[in-house]
Amino acid sequence: MNAFYYPLMLAAVASGCGTVAEVPPGTPGVVRAAGIPLADVEVYVYLLSSASEPLGLGITDANGRFELRLLGLRGPLNLEPGDYRVTLASAGELELNWPAEFSDPQRTPLRISISRERPVIELDVPLPRVRY
Secondary structure, eight states: OOTTTHHHHHHHHHTTOOOGGGSOOOSEEEEEETTEEOOSEEEEEEESSOOSSOSEEEEOOTTSEEEOEEGGGOSBOOOOSEEEEEEEEEOSSSEEEOOGGGGOTTTOOOEEEEOSSOOOEEEEEOOOEEEO
16 A cells, blocks of 8 residues: 555544445546456556646455545545546555556556546556565
């Protein structure tokens, strides 16, 4: 998990703000590697023009699907049409590792375009290394 944002999520859950299931869904998406859905991946989304702070995040389920939420689980994040940067982090018991640039908002190769006709995020990423 992105070390800077982990306390934000932990504080939201610990303070009774709710769980992910209690927050209405935002922009949906899916993460796959070589066609295989990836579970337990944190997906952070940033404006393309400014990658200083994420707009929000989603955590993939067993089918690689996620829905974006605002940081701190304050509500849904529905992306406007436009271009965005994406970073990834491992969120589960198995540690998924990608090259360092996949977790750096300034260097990430992951870019998405959201349109009114297709407001869904589809990420095809390299297979991560798994650390047990």
